[in-house]
């Protein structure tokens with residue numbers, strides 16, 4: 001049983017390859033965080049080692065061992081894996097040593113299963129040396145080994161690596177799909193499922209985490225309050241905020257992208273409210289606030305700022321100077337009008 005929800009295109013592609021015996025040697029799963037890349041990769045590893053009649057059965061010993069990360073032939077390589085914990089904690093790139101260990105392990109036959117599977121989580125974080133090493137491994141495929149590379153940011157990957165992999169895209173789900181999955185598979189109560197589904201932006205993994213951990217919704221609320229404070233602040237305060245973001249960015253890129261994503265959703269909601277589509281907003285729990293705020297801006301101002309948030313996010317993904325990208329964004333925050341629903 002495939003555990004990933006939605007993603008029918010990705011699933012049918014993998015299933016066809018499994019049934020037809022035409023598996024690729026390396027896969028690249030791309031998609032936003034929390035869309036099911038790791039779940040799908042683990043399922044694929046199970047399918048390749050399953051002893052049941054309909055792989056991945058989820059019940060045989062190999063399937064269970066893989067699900068609990070105890071199978072000797074399935075390894076996950078990420079920033080935190082290998083090495084002593086202090087070294088691993090401060091690591092900002094997947095190192096050459098990690099890939100060398102992978103190469104060594106890949107050269108040996110499977111220990112207990114049918115196929116070795118190496119899952120590299122965050123392949124955009126490979127150091128240059130590590131990427132070159134990995135490329136060598138991908139160029140010289142060995143038998144009974146499958147590599148699954150996971151990435152949220154395909155645009156910064158070396159094209160030589162991308163071209164060696166079968167690309168599988170995982171798209172965000174619709175709010176309806178997330179809501180249904182939350183209620184039927186995780187038993188989340190209807191009202192909470194609706195709010196989480198809207199807030200998740202189609203990222204079921206986030207919604208499932210938030211369903212079990214109220215601090216995520218709380219954090220989201222705090223980040224929105226912070227954004228509103230910055231929108232109402234002067235440039236000096238905005239630049240201090242940029243400095244804070246930049247220092248966070250050097251340690252945790254995902255976190256800054258996540259904050260920008262919230263900004264984007266909020267301003268998209270303002271646009272929806274402005275064109276009388278308030279019932280489709282993401283931030284359903286703050287509709288009143290959105291309505292009040294939308295009255296202070298022209299449609300063109302909101303549209304323009306949405307473009308600027310997108311551009312800043314894209315520049316950060318492409319490794320532009322984060323301080324510059326974020327300062328330009330701050331300077332483009334539109335000025336709120338003193339009259340209601342300004343037209344000029």
Ligand SMILES: [Zn+2]
Nearest residue numbers: 050057060063
């Ligand atoms: Zn099985």
